[in-house]
Amino acid sequence: MDIDVRELTTYHISDDGKSVVLNLVDEAGRLTSLSFKIAELGNLVMTLPSLIEAALRRQFRDTSLRYAYPIGSWSIEEASDPTSLIVTLRTKDGFGVSFSMARGKAEELGYSMSKGGTSPSAIVAH
Known part of the structure; x- marks a missing residue:
């Protein structure tokens, strides 16, 4: 149906x-x-x-397209696992997604964002 x-x-x-x-x-x-x-x-x-x-x-017919939402706010908080953080990204209208992130990956992300480029690490689907 x-x-x-x-x-x-x-x-x-x-x-x-x-x-x-x-x-x-x-x-x-x-x-x-x-x-x-x-x-x-x-x-x-x-x-x-x-x-x-x-x-x-x-x-x-364009493999570069992404469906992207503009970020309105973000938060980073401690996870119950001390080796991880919880990273939450939100739009201005309230849509939000939280990700668990190992502290090392968070450092890589911060470094990559500060340099204005992308991380050389491979994309892995879970």
Whole structure:
């Protein structure tokens, strides 16, 4: 069953926090919803950025394209593991993503950013 989404409308988090319902309107104007357990919603969130990039690259036949969000703020905090930090990047409208980062990688990132270039390390997908 394919659902052509016209608009995402609202969402609901279950009382126990174990699932999320996304409410939407399809192309025919019908209200419908998608229900996710948290683990599956996490899988979806991790998949969407690469799907968007792949679609843009195919649409415009340009492998250099990225779907990028302007950073509004960031925070760096201690993780429960003393060898890691939690780096959170946010847009002005509140979208945010947190990453766990080994302190050595954080130093490499800081150095690379201070030099205005990219790190020579290879990109590894997880």
